[in-house]
Amino acid sequence: MDDDTAGEEACLAHNLVAGQPVDSATARDVARFRKAERERLYEVRRSLRQTERAELTADLVKTLDSALSDVGGISIAVYWPIRGEPDLRGWMAKAHENGASVLLPVVVRKSAPLVFRKWSPGCAMERGFWNIPVPAGDDEATPQVVISPLVGVDEQGYRLGNGGGYYDRTLAALDPRPRILGVGFPGCRMKTIYPMPWDIPMDEVVLGD
Numbered sequence: 001m002d003d004d005t006a007g008e009e010a011c012l013a014h015n016l017v018a019g020q021p022v023d024s025a026t027a028r029d030v031a032r033f034r035k036a037e038r039e040r041l042y043e044v045r046r047s048l049r050q051t052e053r054a055e056l057t058a059d060l061v062k063t064l065d066s067a068l069s070d071v072g073g074i075s076i077a078v079y080w081p082i083r084g085e086p087d088l089r090g091w092m093a094k095a096h097e098n099g100a101s102v103l104l105p106v107v108v109r110k111s112a113p114l115v116f117r118k119w120s121p122g123c124a125m126e127r128g129f130w131n132i133p134v135p136a137g138d139d140e141a142t143p144q145v146v147i148s149p150l151v152g153v154d155e156q157g158y159r160l161g162n163g164g165g166y167y168d169r170t171l172a173a174l175d176p177r178p179r180i181l182g183v184g185f186p187g188c189r190m191k192t193i194y195p196m197p198w199d200i201p202m203d204e205v206v207l208g209d
Helices: 024-046 050-067 089-097 166-173
Strands: 075-077 101-106 115-119 125-127 133-135 145-149 179-184 204-207
Touching: 050 089, 050 179, 050 204, 089 101, 101 133, 101 166, 115 133, 145 166
Parallel strands: 075 101, 075 145, 145 179, 179 204
Antiparallel strands: 101 115, 125 133
């Protein structure tokens, strides 16, 4: 199951995909488009030189600081960087020092919503799903702000992710809904992801430019 197809065949009478009114052929075409775009955008991100990446990340952090000027007492879900995503671990440490409760997403089982565990500099970590480091233990919390990494983002603020569907599934389940910030590099812009009913737009998009 992934965020492109929602993982189910269309219902005969109502053309439902995962309970949503979507023609199955349309869902299949969108999934193919997104897969191709995802690979293209990975290559764009991989092509960044180390100096470019550092400069863009520094600019991104400045904009993020403006968007979240007072983090004291706020629970903020961030992420552990993979596949060349902007590295916000320094920002996470600073946010922790400034009184934020910093959380990292954890996959507890395939196709289930994420949970969020508390993170702090030097805390015990373990290997999670896809071998991504996650905080050890079970100290969980619900985020008030979610900072979500972007593979791509369209003109309406819809996010193209890594294809697992975990963020959309999780954001749909959170109540109350958190403030959602998508972060990425300028090369992730695209005209549209052809949003489907289960896609959730970002409240704000922060790019390193």
